[in-house]
Amino acid sequence: EVQLVESGGGLVQPGGSLKLSCAASGFTFSGSPIHWVRQASGRGLEWVGLIRSKPNNYATAYAASVKGRFTISRDDSKNTAYLQVNSLKTEDTALYYCTTRATVPMGLDFWGQGTLVSVSS
Amino acid sequence: DIVMTQSPDSLAVSLGERATINCKSSQSVLYSSNNRNYLGWYQQKPGQPPKLLIYWASTRESGVPDRFSGSGSGTDFTLTISSLQAEDVAVYYCQQYYSTPYSFGQGTKLEIK
Numbered sequence: 001e002v003q004l005v006e007s008g009g010g011l012v013q014p015g016g017s018l019k020l021s022c023a024a025s026g027f028t029f030s031g032s033p034i035h036w037v038r039q040a041s042g043r044g045l046e047w048v049g050l051i052r053s054k055p056n057n058y059a060t061a062y063a064a065s066v067k068g069r070f071t072i073s074r075d076d077s078k079n080t081a082y083l084q085v086n087s088l089k090t091e092d093t094a095l096y097y098c099t100t101r102a103t104v105p106m107g108l109d110f111w112g113q114g115t116l117v118s119v120s121s
Numbered sequence: 122d123i124v125m126t127q128s129p130d131s132l133a134v135s136l137g138e139r140a141t142i143n144c145k146s147s148q149s150v151l152y153s154s155n156n157r158n159y160l161g162w163y164q165q166k167p168g169q170p171p172k173l174l175i176y177w178a179s180t181r182e183s184g185v186p187d188r189f190s191g192s193g194s195g196t197d198f199t200l201t202i203s204s205l206q207a208e209d210v211a212v213y214y215c216q217q218y219y220s221t222p223y224s225f226g227q228g229t230k231l232e233i234k
Contacts, residue, residue: 046225047216097171106177108171109173111170
């Protein structure tokens with residue numbers, strides 16, 4: 001069974017940092033891209049970024065709204081991906097999902113339950 | 122960056138009737154090399170993560186009921202639910218994965234009339 005479990009969220013002051021984790025199991029993690037998608041309460045989905053697999057040079061891409069502040073990484077030996085979030089703003093408050101393409105040629109077919117990041121003074 | 126625009130923002134349909142949701146991309150998401158549209162549709166119910174319904178604009182994900190269908194090409198796409206069931210009440214999103222950032226539409230809230 002494919003599972004993605006996010007952790008690391010919490011309450012942080014503006015300008016602060018957090019490191020979110022996404023622990024994966026049930027599929028070939030090393031061969032799959034990992035995306036992060038966020039959703040503010042009552043709002044729509046916002047694609048945050050992705051990290052590709054080793055054959056694709058672990059290439060990353062980010063949304064303009066987070067570029068330069070957020071960094072995605074992965075440790076294939078631990079089947080875990082990370083989202084380092086720095087210089088947090090109140091508008092970064094959201095539920096952060098990690099998601100992947102495990103069984104389909106395109107699209108995001110497995111999602112975690114999300115971890116909540118709240119940015120407030 | 123590609124901007125995805127859905128219409129309508131909300132929709133109320135009677136049980137058993139057809140529901141149609143539209144998605145328009147600001148530029149084509151059709152790769153000419155493989156003739157594939159890099160467009161997916163997701164369903165999100167309250168308190169749950171999104172669920173992939175359709176990829177390649179018209180290919181149903183495994184286990185998705187055949188009342189859900191996707192159509193369109195290039196910049197204009199449609200998700201159709203042929204006969205609305207109560208369990209289809211949700212917010213529906215399109216997403217392009219033609220080029221990063223892989224943007225979503227703003228969502229369409231589907232309710233029962």
